[in-house]
Amino acid sequence: MTTIRLTVNGSAYTVDADAQTSLLSVLREHLDLTGSKYGCGEGQCGACTVLIDGKAQRSCITKVATVSQKQITTIEGLASGEQLHPVQQAFLEAGALQCGYCTSGMIMSAVALLRRNPEPKESEIIAFMDGNVCRCGTYPRIVSAIQKAAKVAKGTSAGKGAGR
Amino acid sequence: MSEELQQQISLEPERYELAAAAPYRFDLDRRDFFRFLGAGILVASVLKPAVIAQESGGARQRRGDSLPQEIDAWLHVGENGKVTVCTGKAEMGQNIRTSLSQGVAEELRVPMGNIDLVMGDTQFTPFDMGTFGSRTTPTMNLQLRKVAAAAREMLIGLAAAQWGTDRQNLSSAEGKVTDAQTNRSLEYSALTKGQQLTQTVTSDTALIPASGWKVAGQSALKVDGREFVTGRHRYPSDQKLSEMLYGKVLRPPSFGATLLSVDTQKAEQMGATVVHDGNFVGAAAANAELAAAAISAIHAEWKSEPQPSSKELFDYLRKNTSEGKDPSGDGDRYDVGAVDQALSSADHRLQQTYTVSYIAHVPLEPRAALAKWDGDKVTVWTGTQRPFGVRGQLAEAFRIPEDQVRVLMPDTGSGYGGKHTGETAIEAARLARAAKRPVKLTWTREEEFTWAYFRPAGVIDVSSGVRNDGSITAWEFHNYNSGSAGIRTYYEIPNQRIVFHAANSPLRQGSYRALAATANHFARESHMDEMAHSLKMDPLEFRLKNLKDERLRAVFTAAAKQFGWGIRDKTLPGRGFGMGGGYEKLGNIATFAEVQVDRKSGDVKVVRVVSAFECGAIVNPDNLRNQIEGSNVQGLGGALFEAIEFENGKILNGRMSQYRVPRFSDVPVLETVLLDRKDLPSVGAGECPMIGLAPAIANAIFDATGVRLRSLPLVPEGLKAS
Numbered sequence: 001m002t003t004i005r006l007t008v009n010g011s012a013y014t015v016d017a018d019a020q021t022s023l024l025s026v027l028r029e030h031l032d033l034t035g036s037k038y039g040c041g042e043g044q045c046g047a048c049t050v051l052i053d054g055k056a057q058r059s060c061i062t063k064v065a066t067v068s069q070k071q072i073t074t075i076e077g078l079a080s081g082e083q084l085h086p087v088q089q090a091f092l093e094a095g096a097l098q099c100g101y102c103t104s105g106m107i108m109s110a111v112a113l114l115r116r117n118p119e120p121k122e123s124e125i126i127a128f129m130d131g132n133v134c135r136c137g138t139y140p141r142i143v144s145a146i147q148k149a150a151k152v153a154k155g156t157s158a159g160k161g162a163g164r
Numbered sequence: 165m166s167e168e169l170q171q172q173i174s175l176e177p178e179r180y181e182l183a184a185a186a187p188y189r190f191d192l193d194r195r196d197f198f199r200f201l202g203a204g205i206l207v208a209s210v211l212k213p214a215v216i217a218q219e220s221g222g223a224r225q226r227r228g229d230s231l232p233q234e235i236d237a238w239l240h241v242g243e244n245g246k247v248t249v250c251t252g253k254a255e256m257g258q259n260i261r262t263s264l265s266q267g268v269a270e271e272l273r274v275p276m277g278n279i280d281l282v283m284g285d286t287q288f289t290p291f292d293m294g295t296f297g298s299r300t301t302p303t304m305n306l307q308l309r310k311v312a313a314a315a316r317e318m319l320i321g322l323a324a325a326q327w328g329t330d331r332q333n334l335s336s337a338e339g340k341v342t343d344a345q346t347n348r349s350l351e352y353s354a355l356t357k358g359q360q361l362t363q364t365v366t367s368d369t370a371l372i373p374a375s376g377w378k379v380a381g382q383s384a385l386k387v388d389g390r391e392f393v394t395g396r397h398r399y400p401s402d403q404k405l406s407e408m409l410y411g412k413v414l415r416p417p418s419f420g421a422t423l424l425s426v427d428t429q430k431a432e433q434m435g436a437t438v439v440h441d442g443n444f445v446g447a448a449a450a451n452a453e454l455a456a457a458a459i460s461a462i463h464a465e466w467k468s469e470p471q472p473s474s475k476e477l478f479d480y481l482r483k484n485t486s487e488g489k490d491p492s493g494d495g496d497r498y499d500v501g502a503v504d505q506a507l508s509s510a511d512h513r514l515q516q517t518y519t520v521s522y523i524a525h526v527p528l529e530p531r532a533a534l535a536k537w538d539g540d541k542v543t544v545w546t547g548t549q550r551p552f553g554v555r556g557q558l559a560e561a562f563r564i565p566e567d568q569v570r571v572l573m574p575d576t577g578s579g580y581g582g583k584h585t586g587e588t589a590i591e592a593a594r595l596a597r598a599a600k601r602p603v604k605l606t607w608t609r610e611e612e613f614t615w616a617y618f619r620p621a622g623v624i625d626v627s628s629g630v631r632n633d634g635s636i637t638a639w640e641f642h643n644y645n646s647g648s649a650g651i652r653t654y655y656e657i658p659n660q661r662i663v664f665h666a667a668n669s670p671l672r673q674g675s676y677r678a679l680a681a682t683a684n685h686f687a688r689e690s691h692m693d694e695m696a697h698s699l700k701m702d703p704l705e706f707r708l709k710n711l712k713d714e715r716l717r718a719v720f721t722a723a724a725k726q727f728g729w730g731i732r733d734k735t736l737p738g739r740g741f742g743m744g745g746g747y748e749k750l751g752n753i754a755t756f757a758e759v760q761v762d763r764k765s766g767d768v769k770v771v772r773v774v775s776a777f778e779c780g781a782i783v784n785p786d787n788l789r790n791q792i793e794g795s796n797v798q799g800l801g802g803a804l805f806e807a808i809e810f811e812n813g814k815i816l817n818g819r820m821s822q823y824r825v826p827r828f829s830d831v832p833v834l835e836t837v838l839l840d841r842k843d844l845p846s847v848g849a850g851e852c853p854m855i856g857l858a859p860a861i862a863n864a865i866f867d868a869t870g871v872r873l874r875s876l877p878l879v880p881e882g883l884k885a886s
Contacts, residue, residue, distance in 0.1 A: 035394070
């Protein structure tokens with residue numbers, strides 16, 4: 001057991017865990033942040049995706065000791081109070097989920113994509129998101145939701161620009 | 165699970181679901197109900213005897229002051245105007261929480277937000293066989309609309325009495341009853357104040373026809389979608405209790421292995437609670453890592469028996485038939501006319517064999533359960549499509565009465581027919597009983613791939629006879645092991661012999677979305693194409709020549725039009741077009757596919773799929789599209805590349821990195837044509853849309869390459885020119 005300091009969604013935590021423990025287990029079991037999901041345990045399905053310093057990473061294959069100095073964002077940290085993040089809002093409006101178990105990971109991956117590439121082409125969305133699995137098969141809706149969120153974000157930043 | 169039940173599961177898909185249900189006991193009498201829910205009005209839905217026999221395993225006697233035993237759903241309008249609806253159905257992504265709410269909102273005339281659906285809790289919801297077979301929309305939606313309509317009429321009656329007016333003058337909308345003549349109105353909450361009225365509804369309750377729907381029939385977003393996009397929704401695997409331990413089970417090295425000896429001392433020294441009970445060895449510990457480490461520290465010796473492998477599977481199934489039946493399907497045998505004579509006198513004869521592999525459901529949320537004992541009563545939160553079935557399994561496993569077992573099913577991370585049984589519930593409960601603390605147990609993906617059950621593999625032999633003019637005269641169809649769902653043909657053929665042969669499946673098998681309809685349609689619709697080609701007839705023309713059913717003709721025609729059948733550009737090298745379709749679970753589907761095959765690289769890409777679907781009056785168009793798209797995407801896996809490989813009682817590709825499921829880059833352009841038949845009852849849509857895809861792709865690959873593929877998956881290794 002090691003004492004590990006973590007910064008998750010802007011809050012500082014101290015957890016006692018084996019350094020080899022996955023970040024996913026720590027998030028779910030120690031911090032009760034159950035929005036990140038277990039799907040495969042080998043980084044193949046993306047259900048556990050979180051942002052580490054803004055980049056999408058699979059928390060099931062990330063050892064907790066390796067992220068103690070980093071900013072971790074989970075699905076729980078995305079909305080500002082009751083105000084959903086544009087990607088969350090877009091998923092909701094596009095009906096881009098059925099059972100919703102992949103949704104947290106999909107949204108976190110999409111957020112990471114849009115940070116890197118605010119106006120992705122459809123082919124770029126598909127290439128970036130290919131590591132996230134939706135067994136219910138809502139992929140086309142997820143692509144639409146990401147395009148929609150990109151448009152909204154562009155509108156918002158354009159609006160801001162005009163106001164300056 | 166009893167050996168007998170296990171046997172049934174392993175022998176025949178879905179048979180266990182049709183075994184007589186545990187007796188339904190409705191524990192609350194009407195006074196209890198109001199004590200529990202508060203004052204208001206309560207309307208219960210009572211199934212007709214015929215439906216009871218089908219859905220609940222038999223009619224039961226009414227006793228004393230209790231509500232009728234055959235209740236399948238109830239609705240309560242409280243003093244605050246809130247509507248509570250209770251049904252034993254379970255939500256796992258079909259979005260029935262939304263579509264059922266729409267039906268209630270329509271008839272009761274309340275905003276959707278006022279409705280709370282209580283689902284899948286064996287203590288509070290009426291008995292339900294389970295959520296499978298696309299039954300929710302044709303049965304439960306109808307029942308809930310009836311209770312809602314009856315509640316609306318009761319509320320109008322209360323207002324009429326209060327105002328001393330004729331109820332004919334009154335109408336209801338937006339949670340209020342209004343008298344148009346005097347312009348006065350009363351909220352439902354005011355009408356229910358202090359009331360304790362009950363009513364039961366039966367079949368004769370009048371409903372708003374689909375042509376007059378305002379809320380039903382419209383697209384509505386997932387009612388609690390916000391909980392899902394924020395990660396707040398707690399799935400079964402997210403459940404937590406204070407003092408909870410994490411459980412883990414020691415798995416045998418192969419199927420059917422028996423435990424010879426076990427040494428659990430090391431595991432116990434690590435601080436885990438270890439249970440050794442027959443073939444069951446498990447551990448519970450303060451965290452999941454420790455529980456896993458404890459299991460690794462257990463030394464066990466097992467005795468394994470030699471078993472068949474996937475390489476010899478199809479021969480094995482043919483040679484190992486059993487006496488089993490498959491009552492879940494369309495019957496095990498169907499004979500009409502004189503097939504042998506018709507075959508020998510046909511102008512053209514064709515005989516072919518088709519096969520399908522075992523595939524896994526791969527629900528993204530693996531099976532999980534949290535169990536807690538209070539004395540000799542156990543409560544289990546688990547992901548299952550059959551909460552009442554799992555209650556029965558727990559009662560049987562622990563030799564306690566069913567009323568000492570409560571199963572709750574939080575909206576779960578999908579099932580696709582794969583979560584009908586209660587393995588994790590029993591495992592968690594066994595460990596919790598020993599540890600005297602709540603235990604949560606979540607299967608790893610490898611456990612999910614290995615210890616769940618599979619979609620049955622099968623072999624299908626088809627012999628057909630056809631006249632020069634394209635009329636089919638003879639049809640002989642033998643299905644070995646895959647199941648009898650969708651086994652009957654909808655084409656008009658005077659001489660038929662259709663037989664399902666049960667076999668001793670080497671793997672544990674059970675339900676999978678659309679059951680055997682996928683296999684049977686693959687064989688039938690591929691064979692139809694082969695017959696058309698042997699006659700040099702257009703495959704669509706050939707189908708329509710032999711098809712009288714108007715609803716099926718309508719979907720084939722609609723899909724062909726949208727697809728541009730016959731006018732597509734056929735000059736593109738490697739491009740091919742094909743179709744498949746049929747009738748299943750009361751729905752009608754036609755699927756047209758366009759593929760691109762590169763014989764050099766072997767790459768086969770499905771580039772476009774057009775589906776035309778008709779399921780009566782549409783309840784929620786956008787959700788229906790979502791289900792059809794999802795069926796096609798999921799169906800791509802079984803059609804193109806999914807197959808379970810096994811050898812000697814071991815799964816060889818039981819990981820996500822070894823078993824390919826469809827991803828973003830596999831998805832074709834999906835176009836959906838909905839035929840809304842407002843004059844017909846609404847039926848389910850979660851399964852039927854899947855069945856036309858595999859044959860459509862196989863037929864398109866033939867069109868592109870001249871290569872006829874008769875095994876699912878079609879191209880697990882691609883399709884290189886030989």
